[in-house]
Amino acid sequence: MAKKHIIGMLVEDQPRVLTRIAGMFARRGFNIDTITVGKTMRPGVSRIVLTINGDDRVMEQAEKQVNKLVDVLKVSELRQEEAVVSELCLLKVCTKNENEKAELLKYAEIYKVKIADITPASVIFQIVGEPAKIDSFIGLVGKFGIKEVSRSGVTAISRGSRSLEDKNGKTAKQEGVNELV
């Protein structure tokens, strides 16, 4: 049964790392829905979080194939229940009159959404939170006429005190594969 999977990985900050990873996913027929990359506390090491759609078998192969890449230091699936998942969305809405704008701003207040920019004809919102919250807000203000949407894609961190960067934590290389089915 296909569902959304979030994969977090630590990679060496070398040229073409992103291309290698994206290329590997494309070659194997895994569709990347979102991807974000940024620095970590370790110099020369970046963190990539991406989401794919697929069943558990697809997910297992994706994780193993990514692990083979020499630039990839560590891979882990971040399950939604066990991770904090967050996304940023910039949303531009153009209203036709003052009434509409007032209603729009009221929704923003209810959702506790920040206003990043405002002009007589447009408002730009910055929504930060779980993807479902962003989807919900977009759905709500859609009737006013959404001019432009820019979503950053999901980033995620596991709950609790473990970390992808733990040196002695198990990686996908070690766990899972040697288990008896």
Next chain:
Amino acid sequence: MKGTDALIETMLKHGTKVTFGYPGGSVIPLFDAFLEYEGRIKNLLVRHEQGAAHAADAFGRVLGRPGVCIATSGPGASNLVTGIMTAYMDSSPLIAMGGQVKVSLIGNDAFQETDMMGITLPITKHSFQPRSPDEIAPVLMKAYKLASEGRPGPVYIDLPSDVQSGNVTKAIPKEVRIESFRPNVRPHPNQIKRAAELIINAERPLFLIGGGVISANASRELKELVHLVQAPVATTLMGKGAFDEYDPLSIGVAGMHGRKIANYAVINCDLMIVIGCRLIDRVTGSLRTFAENCRVIQIDIDPAEIGKNVKPDLPIVGDAKLAISDLTKAIRGMAKKGKNTEWEKRISELRELCFCNLDRDCVPVSPIRVVGELMKALKESDIVCTGVGQHQMFCAHFMRVRHPRTFISSGGAGTMGFGLPAAMGAKVARPDAEVFDVDGDGSFQMTIQELGTCAAEGIKINPVIMSNHYLGMVRQWLEIYFNKRYSQVSLGKNPDFVKIAEAYGLRGANVTRPGEIAGALKEQIKSRETFVVNIELDPESNILPMLPPAGNIKDAFGGCMKAPGRFF
């Protein structure tokens, strides 16, 4: 010290004394440096960069350590691509170096500039582009490590010309570490124990052996385990030679053109012990029916291969040599259940039926007769390289190979034109052996120019061309599946290959009758230089048995004269 010196010193440190390469503007610095190292390292000048890649690939397959090929930037490097891809598909250790334009010109569409890093991304284990002379040695050291350790594979290195000729300021490091590359070689002891239990209690066990056992140099350990367990051994094309095919427990190659007895065992076993084999579609047929009636133990050094095609009942990640010897120890320590006499008897009965007489007397010559004569002429340490097509499958099916690294064939990629340069590379790797290139008339013409390399560099190989004037394998498919609608499969009247050999200053002979083959092969072996034997074959012979593509193995048809009809 210049970048090129660091490069050559590092190659020497890793035991590389010969490279296969072709010059051009961007690699002038490198080949200039070769002149300073005369007597210590030599480049064999090929006639096409594809030849260099295949030769270096075969060199690596025969010796078990990386071969090196060198090309200039642009079209030189892009000519390596087919060879790199061939090595990738068969997990062969290869280091491919391509020149590149100056660092400042990269990205500018300069003359003979190509994004080889981009092009080779999906067909290499990894690739590097050193941007300063100091990076060259560590990059090359990492390349050797990556190409040979864990699951072997090709590594590409892009060498900008000013990085080659620039000055090195730092000392060459004693060793390099690759943080994320730690192949898990030690199999888990619990998994081994479970596997041993399954094997001991199996009534109809079967070993399915792939190329991984050869890469791991585990033939001796495998023989010990097999003789302890007394189970039959089938191999894939890439695994041919891992187990002595004259051993009574050997049942030959399984798969699409595999031996009937091997496919019979695959269908009827109750436990399949898969070692170093990625279970490609050519071996399994339809995945829906493969191994449907048996349990599967899968041992592989690459965790991504385990469960990729077939979900094993017992997965074991580890080096084949270690896993096999651990299994042997574990099984020795357990009480044996008792012999599987019924299975052993059945297999050995069917195995007898499966061995046909290769001495076909028909005219035009039968490819089976050619293989038979070859077998008589070969010593067991000699090497056979093949092209791709029917002739390759006739060799895989009918030849009996005794030692690993003596049957060199393009399996995963199926690259026509592999045979001739591969034979070159194999001969350079093992000058003491007679090296044969069993080729098709189609495949041979794809890299025929390497006859020039053989002549100029004094590399003596034995090309045996099975000429049927068709692209035989495709023709066979058109006959069976497209009602003989032959499209683009006829080669027509071939050139006289013997005259071509003579034009290169070599010699050869044409053979049209089965009785002439032995004599021609004898003359070929006696000759001090490359001697081409061209054998005119029955134009429309088919290689059977054959599995219908993506079909159930049970539906294999054809073949086996002594046991006609449905075998299963």
